[in-house]
Amino acid sequence: MNDRFAGIREFVAAVDRGSFTSAAETLGITGSAVGKSISRLETRLGMQLLHRTTRRIDLTTAGETFLLTCRRILEELDQTEAFLSTGHEQPIGRLRVDLPTTFGRRHIVPALLSLTERFPRLDLAITFQDRAVDLVSEGVDLAVRIGTLDAFPDLVARKLGEQRLLICGAPGYLERRGEPVRRDDLLAHDCLIGWRRSARSGWLLAGAGNDSEASYFDVRARHELTDGDTLLNACISGCGLAQLPGWLAKDGLRTGALREVLPSLSTTTPIHAIWQKTRHLQPKVKAAVDELTRLAALETSVFQP
Missing domain, CATH: 3.40.190.290 (D-Maltodextrin-Binding Protein; domain 2)
Structure with missing residues (x-):
């Protein structure tokens, strides 16, 4: 019987590191083993996940969709293992954040970097855009937005200031x-x-x-x-x-x-933190929201008009 999870960790590592060789260094196996594992995964799924050239790998459209699910599976597994070993939910994994360009660079990034110092297993992937993003389709965990928000039933918003x-x-x-x-x-x-x-x-x-x-x-x-x-x-x-x-x-x-x-x-104009509505808020998202809420509550906060 095929293992439905085989190749998933190799696939995510290859995308994150940009090559099979770098992924192999992270996973402690050979680059050839990474490539073969991903090829078997593609065969099982019946679709190509990566475009391969001699210099780089790129995600196919199917790969982009599959990557979001793979990340959630691995992060939830890591989160559960951390909880079982410590008895506490800890913010771990990669937190994908989208921020307004200048405001985010000046005021949000320092707070998030400080958060990662307190939680060494929390990693950041930050993008800067002043346009609205589709959190679900673009795989964003948390965004900060300035201005009036449109109403979306699948999103949660917390006003920061x-x-x-x-x-x-x-x-x-x-x-x-x-x-x-x-x-x-x-x-x-x-x-x-x-x-x-x-x-x-x-x-x-x-x-x-x-x-x-x-x-x-x-x-x-x-x-x-x-x-x-x-x-x-x-x-x-x-x-x-x-x-x-x-x-x-x-x-x-x-x-x-x-x-x-x-x-x-x-x-x-209002400033909000927004994230996807889920039954269970991931610890990494909760930690970031709590940190931004704490920052906004300070008397000297930039969130005060």
Whole structure:
């Protein structure tokens, strides 16, 4: 009788390490043994999982789908073995996290790296994107997202805090072009646009009254710069006005490199951690969510508006 689990660990190791030789070093066997095991797995499944060349291996479409299941099987097995040997659920395995580019790099990654120091068997695979991702199809365990979330029944969201959006300009730019005093004055200015969900070149601005909802206001986009640090540097350099999150603009405002304009139009957007809804939350995901929640609760937290 065929062993349905034969070849799975070799397959995952080969993908993670990028070659049969590197996988063999991890597993303590020969590269030939890894290749043969994966070939037998493909024969049993009746499909090709990997494209092989002399220099690299790549996943086929079927391989990408099968890899997600294999990872879950191995991680659950490792988790159960750790629980049986210690009596405690421990965060182990590879935690796949997707983060907003600048915010994630500056504020989330340090917290996650610190978490791995406390739990040596926890590994990270981090991607940086400002677009929404499909956690299930892309194999993401945990994501942090800024902005209003769409409702998805198969996802869980925990609000970590908010970021305040400010309209800023460099003193030199404001001296040349004048400081806007009304919303419509923005139409006469060069504006710098960051990542946007739709085709509109707009900023999210506060409504006229306290009870009015924030809405998008179309501006003339001189430059589109999807990297937050690049957007900040362009604004400081005098290229135009930019709508910046407070955590990104604060140093420039403190030193005088930036000035806030139209403060009455500033608004806030939520920051959430999101993950897949399951009957049992994996310890690695729970540990990461707990760490981000702890970070958000600090008085000096970047999650405070």
